Amino acid sequence: MPKLTRKERLKQIAQRRATYTTRVFMLWKDVMRERVQQTSKIVSFKFYRGDLHYHSTYSDGVATVQETKEWVDRAGLDFFFVTDHGTVNQKRICQKYENLWWGQEPGTQYHHLGILGLDRKYTPKRDLAYDYHKVKELGAYPFIPHPAGWFPTTRYSDEQKDALNLLGDEFAIEIINGANQVFDCFDITDEMSIELWDKHLCQGKRVTGLGNTDAHLPQGIGDVWTAVFCEPLTKENVIDALWKGHCFASDAPLVNIALNGARMGDVVYLPAGASAGLHYECADSRGIAEIRIIKDGECTENISPSGDVKAENTIDIRFDGGKSYYRLECFALDQRRAYSNPIYIWEA
Secondary structure: OOOHHHHHHHHHEEEHHHHHHHHHHHHHHHHHHHHHHHHHOOOOOOOOEEEEEEEOOOOOOOOHHHHHHHHHHHHHOOOOEEEOOOOOOOOHOOOOOOEEEEEOOOOOOOOOOOOOOOOOOOOOOOHHHHHHHHHHHHOEEEEOOOOOOOOOEEEOOHHHHHHHHOOOOOEEEEEEEEEOOOOOOOOHHHHHHHHHHHHHHHOOEEEEEEOOOOOOHHOOOOEEEEEEEEOOOHHHHHHHHHHHHOEEEEOOOOOEEEEEOOOOOOOOEEEEOOOOEEEEEOOOOOOOOEEEEOOOOOEEEEEEEOOEEEEEEEEEOOOOEEEEEEEEEEEEEEOOOEEEEEEEEEEE
């Protein structure tokens, strides 16, 4: 190999500097995509995974819709919503691509408001309860992004968090939000969101938990996602699965739970004192460190699969009456994690 001149060597270094960061992110997308693909081969259930919260150059993101689609494909996501602030003009470009859809994220009283399935721009009235329910009346799917704040320093006040009480007995929130983060999206604000989630679930509410990147740069795409159970894959079916709570939030592991033929998001009616079998199936091709069964805000089962790539079992439960719920948390050996949505048990 001929020796490079100083000018050629400097040019080579400049090119390496210019592309190195992108190449690292691409390698990360490849590794995580392949990890989930390997895991999907060892579970018995089918799912589609996607992101419901992302920003492009149509608002305060740094990537065009076209550039976004390249990273969506690299991450191996099955569907994707571009939810810009104050506009749905991005739909003109999204429509050119399969399973690349649009949404919006306006600000309202106390919180932001994620909106999926509404073709026109929604102008909020700055009244959280009104706006949330108006979006539902319009046939769209609303959710509350980052209900406790976001990384690194935004923390919502008690007044903001308590405002979720205005939404009634059924609503959806993000339990993992990846704003301003890459590689690992879970942080203290997500811990706070999960505590908030359990607080409302313990009040007998049906609250769907979602995992989204809220990415403003495309390199964050795929670092956390929401998996849905639906068939076939269409925007309408994805939104229907979200309404039903037939979904889980994850950044790697795959999880599923069932009880008496019901799946996550469903309500099962049982008489007080009844027994039932809660079936779980968890997998991660890197190995599972821990599985937690959460009942009414408390961990009732802590399972250690000792690094096995799959864990599946049925545990006996007893229903004490009233309104109860079970959900599951799964942690891989590297602490990447998944959260099922609850199965609700209500007294018959």
